[in-house]
Amino acid sequence: MATKQTRTLARLMMAPAVILLLIWMIVPLSMTIWYSFQNYNLLNPMTRGFAGFFNYEYFYTDPAFFQAISNTLILVLGVLAITVIGGILLALLLDQPIFGQGIVRILIISPFFVMPPVAALVWKNMIMHPGYGVLADISRFFGLQPVDWFAQFPLTSIIIIVAWQWLPFATLILLTALQSLDEEQKEAAEMDGANFLNRFWYLTLPHLARAITVVILIQTIFLLAVYAEILVTTNGGPGYASTNLAFLIYRTALLSYDVGGASAGGVIAVILANIVAIFLMRAVGRNLDR
Amino acid sequence: MARSISTRRKIIVTLAAWGVAFVIFFPILYMLITSLKTEAEAIAGISLIPSFTFENYVEVQTQRDYFKPFLNSVIISVGSTLVALLIAVPAAWSMAFSPTRRTKDILMWMLSTKMMPAVGVLVPLFLIFRDTGLLDTRVGLTLVLTLVNLPIVVWMLYTYFREIPGEILEAARMDGASLAGEIIYVLTPMAVPGIASTMLLNIILAWNEAFWTLRLTTSSAAPLTAFIASFSSPQGLFWAKLSAASTLAIAPILIMGWFSQRQLVRGLTFGAVK
């Protein structure tokens, strides 16, 4: 539209969204930062006072904190590895001519639409359960001792559940990107004497690079915040074995009622997320310039 | 593909694909099957043939009042979607059709608000909700979900609006349409599919949201996420019923999801992949 459109009208139309998001950003975050420097425990709401960096120190010296950070990283990297590699393989598979393509696609993307509590409980009770689960039955069939997944491999179990949920997302995105690869380019490469592996390495993979970056960045944002799956299966245990940063903060806030401590943890989580965010913005921003 | 793929190759690939699809879909399938078993059957061991009883679906409502959390889910999903649209359509509109130098920065900033981890603001939000009486209310939950998904809605609409060719609007202007005429007769009909896609995706995201719906509700406003999550502690063995409840909880969204694959890609990558 030409410049006839009044600038004020345009600003008015944007105002509600901008103002609401501004408030949503600033108010709670400032409060979190404020609380992080306060001595505030909901069990003793009367004793309040400035705590300086005490909460941060407390978090820093808490062994659970480092385990939580480490678990968070393992969780994120584990899921990323499974979904990106699995996603590429699945995308390559789905790109082939198949009978019943549509149904295959529907089946493969389904896990993404299952709400986290359901996904977690199905895996916990029906697949991984050492007594009644499918994997247990299969192990017994082969004469092996069934694995008690959530007791022996708590974090790994969570990784499997979350990866199962996010694999469709990665697959869809990579498949979309794969299908945008010019058929003629592939044919030209074939004429140039490239076999399938060559074509994959020199042509397909670079083309997918951007999509892979987007998948990694967007998934990371969501993976840093995995919560419901842990709540519903292990509750962070045994001990802190499957506690990530988000869960630790939740425990501190609503189980220990330590508002100050949880707020300090919250600030740390925000900083961590922002680091990833910077990279994501750049990737998306480049797209905007098109 | 001009060259004919040998049917033999196609069959092999088809078998591989169906095999993988079966394995991935298995948990959902098994849940569906279990929901049709009796409780005794459910723990009797792996069996793919249930007795096709619907008693669990009935009991899920009679014993646990499934309908209430279901209604809550519907209200907050649809509600937050409508409110988000109300706010986002004008915003995306003005950014797509009257862009300024600041437009890109504003969009990127909106994107950044989505990246803030929920736990970072769990404490203040919980306390504010508690003190203002919004805790465990559908209104409060709807408000939060609106804000949480607003960036995605704005971005999706923005990318859809930008795809409307400017020349068509100019043609309408040459044809004598006033600004209102342009909007009513040309712009809106062309924007409707994009708006519908955005609505679909947002309902899905809101329905499946599993942090705020768990932490800001207790009983009256608890949607299906909280309802299912409450069964995490093994109070007796009733997996058939749990399966029935779960199947009901995911069925509508699963079906919606099957129809919104492209929207998913566009919406969750903020248009970076189309």
Next chain:
Amino acid sequence: MGNITLNNVRKTFGSTEVIPGIDLEIADGEFVVFVGPSGCGKSTLLRLIAGLEDLTSGMISIDGREVTDEPPAKRGLAMVFQSYALYPHMSVYNNIAFPLKMAKLDKASIDKTVRAAAETLNLTPYLDRRPGQLSGGQRQRVAIGRAIVRQPGAFLFDEPLSNLDAALRGTMRLEISELHQHLKTTMIYVTHDQVEAMTMADKIVVLNAGNIEQVGSPLELYRSPRNLFVAGFIGSPRMNLISGGEAERLDAATIGVRPEHLNLSTESGKWKGTVGVAEHLGSDTFLHVHADGLGQLTVRADGEFPVHHGDTVWLTPEPERVHRFNAGGEAIR
């Protein structure tokens, strides 16, 4: 009805001056073609006349009435866009009816007018279809139909044939010319294709970087190009331009002679050369000749001329057909 005048029209985009100042008169009923290379401002000029862009300064009048500040709808013009810009969600019928609907005509009149236009353009069997279901040529006719029903003072065409294949382009060119003869309405047509310009125009406006290089009938531009730019732009294949000794002999910095005005002989002539590439079309023969001391010249011979790569030929220019240009690129009369 369709008399259009431009007075000192200027257009700046940001800090770039796209059109530095144009004066132009278009008489009622003329078929005027704006032609020039990409980026010369021809589309911008069209859009300024249409009212889709605002002037930076200057004045536009239609039939004596100043329209500089008026919106497109009030100027009484109709435009056919390069991409046709059809409304994808409306049927062909509704697409054509749209301007009449905006003009608030009654249903009966709209129906009559739309069907008449459809009849003229052979669109009657497609009235219920959507643009997505039509071929490129059909879509273009719908775009033209939409323009016709407005009964405008002038039609504006923005490179309407660029999206069509060569065969279709030829057919549509004829149809548009016939339409012009039938309706006798002013038509302003923008194209980068000089063949379209030459075959369709009453008057050609040659544009280069926002400036009018020359205005005239096709044959005027062909016979008497005012400068090197027009000389090189009009005529296919391009006019041969020679500088150096030969030019100085005729008191010019550069001389030009069109391929069709070089007489070809295998025995004798003024300039000797070796044939490089020979193009035998049957109806014509085009030879690209390396002429001694003059560089590469293109020659056109009527019918078949059995000469091949490496043969020696002699070229003689027809003396009245040699154009002389001074150091500044302007034609010397």
